[in-house]
Structure formats: structure tokens, C-alpha cells
Amino acid sequence: MRAAIQTLIILFITQFTTQGQSTDLFSDSLFFYEQERNYQSWLNDVGLGEALSTDGIQIYHNKIALHLKLQTSSADTAYWLFQRIVKDFGDSSPFSMEQTLLYRMISIMEIRPPEALIILRNRTAYGQLPSIDYRIFYDPATNLAVMKGALRSIIRDSILLPAFILNTKINQQKLLNTVHDFTNSKLYKLKQKLGEKFVEHFSGKTEPRFVVKLCQNPLICEVMNVKGEVVPTGYFNILDPNERLVFTVEVRSERKGLHIVCMIDGKYGSGLFRPRTVKAYRDMVPEYAGELARYSQQFTQILLPEWIMQIINDEQ
Amino acid sequence: MQKKIFRQRLLYAMLSAKLVVVSWTFFMWLTKGYNFSQLKDILFLVVPLFSTNLIIMVQYYLDDEKIAAADNQAIVPSPIRIIGIVGSLLYCFYMVSVLSMVPGETEAFNDLKEMLGWGEILFGVYLGYVVKAVFK
Numbered sequence: 285m286r287a288a289i290q291t292l293i294i295l296f297i298t299q300f301t302t303q304g305q306s307t308d309l310f311s312d313s314l315f316f317y318e319q320e321r322n323y324q325s326w327l328n329d330v331g332l333g334e335a336l337s338t339d340g341i342q343i344y345h346n347k348i349a350l351h352l353k354l355q356t357s358s359a360d361t362a363y364w365l366f367q368r369i370v371k372d373f374g375d376s377s378p379f380s381m382e383q384t385l386l387y388r389m390i391s392i393m394e395i396r397p398p399e400a401l402i403i404l405r406n407r408t409a410y411g412q413l414p415s416i417d418y419r420i421f422y423d424p425a426t427n428l429a430v431m432k433g434a435l436r437s438i439i440r441d442s443i444l445l446p447a448f449i450l451n452t453k454i455n456q457q458k459l460l461n462t463v464h465d466f467t468n469s470k471l472y473k474l475k476q477k478l479g480e481k482f483v484e485h486f487s488g489k490t491e492p493r494f495v496v497k498l499c500q501n502p503l504i505c506e507v508m509n510v511k512g513e514v515v516p517t518g519y520f521n522i523l524d525p526n527e528r529l530v531f532t533v534e535v536r537s538e539r540k541g542l543h544i545v546c547m548i549d550g551k552y553g554s555g556l557f558r559p560r561t562v563k564a565y566r567d568m569v570p571e572y573a574g575e576l577a578r579y580s581q582q583f584t585q586i587l588l589p590e591w592i593m594q595i596i597n598d599e600q
Numbered sequence: 601m602q603k604k605i606f607r608q609r610l611l612y613a614m615l616s617a618k619l620v621v622v623s624w625t626f627f628m629w630l631t632k633g634y635n636f637s638q639l640k641d642i643l644f645l646v647v648p649l650f651s652t653n654l655i656i657m658v659q660y661y662l663d664d665e666k667i668a669a670a671d672n673q674a675i676v677p678s679p680i681r682i683i684g685i686v687g688s689l690l691y692c693f694y695m696v697s698v699l700s701m702v703p704g705e706t707e708a709f710n711d712l713k714e715m716l717g718w719g720e721i722l723f724g725v726y727l728g729y730v731v732k733a734v735f736k
Contacts, residue, residue, distance in 0.1 A: 522631060523630055523631050525631070525632035552632055553632065553633075553703075554628070554631055554632055554633035554703040555631040555632055555633075556627070556628065556631035556633055556703070557633065557700065557703055559703075559705075561705065563705055564702070564703070564705045566635065571635075
């Protein structure tokens with residue numbers, strides 16, 4: 285009899301504990317939506333409200349993704365704002381920015397660390413990729429909040445539209461047909477040719493080094509130790525920095541034509557001593573942001589479509 | 601070597617060594633080896649100790665009484681001569697080679713600053729003692 289009562293009591297207690305350990309977060313959705321507002325008011329309290337704001341949450345059965353937006357759409361301003369916040373946190377708090385944001389989310393949402401995820405981006409126009417795209421999550425290996433993502437320098441789109449094709453005096457219908465016919469194998473061949481064009485274009489410059497990665501999509505072409513591509517040249521060649529440009533080109537076949545997205549990451553290093561490691565190159569963005577934007581615009585609007593046209597013409 | 605000649609040579613040796621180091625730093629900055637904040641950090645390490653030494657030397661040459669009272673004929677012992685002149689050259693050589701080691705590598709910059717600091721302590725302080733002894 286006594287043993288039976290003991291078993292009943294144990295069963296009664298375990299019932300509560302199993303309920304407490306429920307991992308399904310959907311059941312508490314309303315609570316999380318409410319806590320998002322509290323998170324925003326905390327951001328305002330600590331003085332981050334001007335720079336950061338919450339932009340909705342996504343609830344999965346074992347994870348909650350909180351979207352944070354930097355309050356600017358300009359890539360340059362976003363870069364500066366992001367750098368400033370990170371630095372301010374480093375100066376004033378024992379925790380880093382990502383740790384503070386994540387730990388605060390864990391405590392406000394009342395969730396366990398592995399369940400929390402913060403997606404930090406800047407505001408963008410529709411269809412444009414954000415220049416700042418970070419994910420902050422808990423790494424069980426190090427027991428710390430980890431921030432992983434990208435600071436994209438400059439992004440430009442270029443789409444081959446009929447208007448452009450007309451300008452080049454090529455039979456519009458014929459070209460549109462070929463564009464429609466672009467299958468994966470043809471796209472691969474096109475990218476291969478594009479890689480060759482990159483090598484051809486830069487091989488005249490001062491001893492550049494190439495790394496062309498042909499993967500399924502995108503095509504990545506890395507050119508190192510070129511001078512005078514983005515940064516304006518001076519009188520002495522030795523004073524010009526060695527540049528490292530990474531072109532990421534994505535080619536998609538769509539109904540309108542070929543959709544080409546090109547992203548250019550520019551870095552620069554010492555002009556006197558050729559940088560020995562990749563780390564020795566610094567980002568061009570704050571210092572040469574204007575030059576990089578101009579170069580990127582010229583490249584994607586003029587040079588890249590020209591190359592594609594040449595490749596298509598050669599094929600026919 | 602007489603004290604009067606040694607004073608002049610020490611002044612020129614130290615001035616030229618420092619001039620080479622500072623101009624090399626600026627040249628590295630011009631060729632984008634260092635960015636502006638790194639340039640400031642390096643100059644902050646390199647300049648202050650030298651300027652205190654320079655003050656002592658300039659004060660000496662401005663003070664007529666000191667020049668008149670100075671014992672110009674005294675012979676400077678050779679270890680002091682070597683520390684003064686060769687030390688300046690070694691300092692210049694060391695600093696220029698350290699500055700040329702890893703330009704632009706942000707992660708290695710803290711180590712580089714440490715090495716520059718060592719150079720300043722090793723050469724700057726010893727030279728400072730020599731300057732203090734000779735220019736009194």
C-alpha cells in the first residue's frame with residue numbers, strides 16, 4: 285500500500301516536471317509577441333532605440349528568431365552605425381554587443397539559450413540585399429553568444445532588358461530566345477566563359493593573382509594585387525595600394541532575360557610591400573566607399589553586360 | 601673624443617635616427633601600409649621620449665652660461681661613445697625593420713606596437729641617460 289502511494293506521488297510530481305520541459309514554443313506564441321514590445325522598450329531604455337528596432341519574430345517549434353533592423357537603408361550609414369554600436373558596447377559594458385542582445389532576449393522571452401536567435405539586418409528597398417546581415421546565436425561549444433554574418437560593401441543589380449539589347453543592334457527576338465533557352469549546363473558554360481573574361485581583363489594589370497571559383501552558383505572571382513582599379517592612382521606607382529577585389533556574380537535565367545546580380549567586395553593593402561596574407565588587406569568601405577560605388581556601377585552596368593553579350597554572340 | 605665634438609655628433613646622430621624612423625612611418629602610411637589611427641598610435645610611441653631628450657639638448661645650446669662653464673676638453677670614455685652613436689644607429693635599424701614587418705595586418709598590430717615599445721625603452725632610455733650626462 286505504502287509503495288503504491290509513493291509511486292503515485294512520484295508520478296504526480298513528474299507530471300509537472302515534464303510539462304515544464306515542454307519544447308514546443310508555439311503554445312506560448314502570444315507571450316512572445318508581447319515580449320517583443322518589451323524588448324523594444326528595453327532597447328529604448330539603453331539608448332539603442334535610435335539605431336535598432338525590432339522587426340517581428342518568427343516562432344518555430346524549438347527556436348525563436350527575433351528580427352532586428354538597423355534604422356537606415358544606406359549601406360554606408362549602416363556600416364558606420366553598426367561599427368559605432370559595437371564599439372560603444374565594447375567601451376561601456378563588460379559584455380559585447382552580441383552577448384548583451386542575446387542574453388537580454390533570453391531573459392525577456394524566458395527561453396533557454398539554444399532556442400534564441402537574433403537576425404540583425406539593415407533596412408533595404410524591396411528586392412535589395414541588406415548590406416549588413418548578421419545572426420547572433422548561442423554556441424554550445426564555447427557557451428558564448430556568437431555573431432556570424434556578412435558586411436557587404438556594395439551591391440548592384442544589372443538586368444539584361446530588351447532596351448539594352450536594342451541598343452547593341454542585335455536581333456532582339458533572337459537573343460531573347462537564346463536567353464530563354466538557358467539551361468543549367470548552358471549557364472555553367474556561360475559562367476566558365478565569364479571567368480575567362482575576368483582573367484583576360486585583369487591579366488594586363490600589374491602581376492595580379494587570380495582565384496576563380498566556379499561553383500554551381502554564384503561565380504566567385506578573386507583578383508589580388510592589382511593597382512589603380514578602384515583607388516585613384518597617384519604620380520608614383522609605389523604609393524598606390526595593392527587592391528584585392530572579389531567579384532561574386534550570380535546569373536539566373538528568368539522570363540525577362542538573364543538576371544545578373546554582381547557583388548563587389550573591395551579591400552586594399554600596402555603598396556610598398558605586397559601583402560603576404562589575406563588578413564593584411566583592409567576594407568575599402570569607409571575610406572574609398574565612393575570610389576568603390578562608382579567602380580561597381582561602371583563594372584556592372586557597362587563591362588559585365590558587354591562581356592555577357594560577347595559570350596552570347598560568340599556562341600551563336 | 602672631446603666632449604664638445606661628442607655632444608654635436610650625438611645630437612646629429614639622434615636627430616637623424618629619429619627623422620628616419622618618423623619619415624619611414626609616414627612613408628608606410630602614404631603607401632597604405634598603415635591607416636591613420638595606426639599612424640597616430642605609432643607616432644604616439646615614437647615621438648614623446650625623443651622630445652624630452654631634445655629639450656635637454658636645446659636647453660643646453662640656448663644657455664650661454666652652461667656653454668661657458670662646460671668642460672669641453674674632457675675626453676668621453678669609449679663605452680659612452682659607442683652607446684651614444686652606435687646606439688642611435690641600432691635604434692634606427694631596429695625600428696625601421698619592425699615597422700616594415702607586417703604593415704596593415706590589424707591583428708598583428710598590437711604585437712608590433714609592443715615591439716616598438718621595447719625599442720623605445722631599450723634605446724630611448726639608455727640614450728636619455730647619456731644625453732643627461734653629456735648635456736649638463
